Amino acid sequence: MQKKRVLFSGSRTDFYFDASFDVLEKIVSKEKAVIITDENVLKAHQRKLKGYNTIVLKSGEQYKVQQTVDVIIDQLIAMGANRQTILVGFGGGVITDITGYVAGIFMRGVKVGYIPSTLLAMVDAAIGGKNGIDVGVYKNMVGLIRQPSFLIYDYSLLKTLPLKEWQNGFAEIIKHACIKDAKMFAELSANSIPKYRKQPNLLAELIKRNAGIKIKVVQQDEFETGERKLLNFGHTLGHAIENMYELSHGEAISIGMTYATLMSQQLLLLKSGEDIIKLLKRYGLPTVAGFDADKAFKIMLKDKKRAEDAIQYILLGKIGKGVVQPIPIEQLKAIFKQF
Numbered sequence: 001m002q003k004k005r006v007l008f009s010g011s012r013t014d015f016y017f018d019a020s021f022d023v024l025e026k027i028v029s030k031e032k033a034v035i036i037t038d039e040n041v042l043k044a045h046q047r048k049l050k051g052y053n054t055i056v057l058k059s060g061e062q063y064k065v066q067q068t069v070d071v072i073i074d075q076l077i078a079m080g081a082n083r084q085t086i087l088v089g090f091g092g093g094v095i096t097d098i099t100g101y102v103a104g105i106f107m108r109g110v111k112v113g114y115i116p117s118t119l120l121a122m123v124d125a126a127i128g129g130k131n132g133i134d135v136g137v138y139k140n141m142v143g144l145i146r147q148p149s150f151l152i153y154d155y156s157l158l159k160t161l162p163l164k165e166w167q168n169g170f171a172e173i174i175k176h177a178c179i180k181d182a183k184m185f186a187e188l189s190a191n192s193i194p195k196y197r198k199q200p201n202l203l204a205e206l207i208k209r210n211a212g213i214k215i216k217v218v219q220q221d222e223f224e225t226g227e228r229k230l231l232n233f234g235h236t237l238g239h240a241i242e243n244m245y246e247l248s249h250g251e252a253i254s255i256g257m258t259y260a261t262l263m264s265q266q267l268l269l270l271k272s273g274e275d276i277i278k279l280l281k282r283y284g285l286p287t288v289a290g291f292d293a294d295k296a297f298k299i300m301l302k303d304k305k306r307a308e309d310a311i312q313y314i315l316l317g318k319i320g321k322g323v324v325q326p327i328p329i330e331q332l333k334a335i336f337k338q339f
């Protein structure tokens with residue numbers, strides 16, 4: 001096991017890499033912990049939860065909503081939870097997002113830790129303190145930025161992960177490669193999901209490398225005034241179509257990255273986006289989609305990255321170099337008309 005303590009602006013997070021779920025007992029007593037998980041994770045890893053207070057949610061993005069928050073809070077009250085209670089989100093990004101949010105508001109804030117159980121949550125969602133819930137088609141409309149106390153990385157949890165969820169996780173890994181790491185982009189282009197699944201050391205390195213990218217970006221700009229915006233590559237359009245068409249997060253941002261790549265080409269920032277689209281396909285991700293551009297555009301106007309009359313769109317200067325490009329709303333509208 002490798003413990004890495006990371007300092008953010010007002011707090012610290014302990015990352016336990018190459019760890020086992022059982023480390024949890026050493027960090028938090030079973031009496032103080034309340035684990036929040038979903039039905040699929042429970043089914044696959046029930047034995048691990050023995051002796052813990054547990055709240056089990058239905059699985060899926062459609063449950064990342066206020067109604068679920070209310071249900072969790074009712075259960076916490078019924079369990080006799082108090083300010084010493086430590087919430088533990090054990091699951092994918094839906095679980096870590098909602099657990100982090102509840103921890104931020106329950107009794108004005110209790111400690112929270114995560115045991116991410118999807119590749120996507122390990123490399124992205126569980127890191128950086130952003131949490132929240134959706135409101136209708138508007139993704140992550142309500143939430144907080146608040147860092148967890150600890151993250152436990154048990155890669156063996158991924159053994160039960162369906163192929164589709166591996167593909168979703170690789171969407172965020174490819175995002176990191178596109179905006180920050182040309183070397184990793186080359187590595188990904190030479191490898192594949194079956195290869196990473198067969199080689200635990202290769203996978204562990206990839207997860208740590210991606211966690212490292214995200215940690216570094218968040219440390220530089222925890223509250224998203226600049227650098228952190230880059231992590232939204234593929235997300236402006238992705239978020240607009242995710243709930244509209246009930247796509248998975250990985251699928252939605254893969255489509256978003258494809259269009260952002262085409263826009264980068266069109267605006268002459270990027271010479272060729274061919275390799276990016278090839279890589280997304282290599283990892284089983286969608287790159288084309290028929291969607292209602294007008295409707296998507298309307299949802300995009302509510303984007304958190306909107307400033308008065310422009311949207312801070314994330315484009316690529318080259319592979320490994322993301323750039324924040326303010327695009328006037330009218331120009332963006334014209335671009336979307338062509339799609």
Ligand code: NAD
Nearest residue numbers: 040059092093094095117118120124125130157160161249
């Ligand atoms: P998810 O939590 O819905 O998990 C995907 C599916 O895998 C679910 O059906 C879940 O039950 C199942 N699952 C989880 N672990 C499993 C395991 N070990 N074995 C078998 N099945 C398992 O979704 P996700 O893809 O992990 O995360 C997507 C969410 O993360 C979205 O809501 C997105 O907005 C959010 N996100 C947040 C951030 C952030 O910075 N906070 C970043 C990226 C994504």
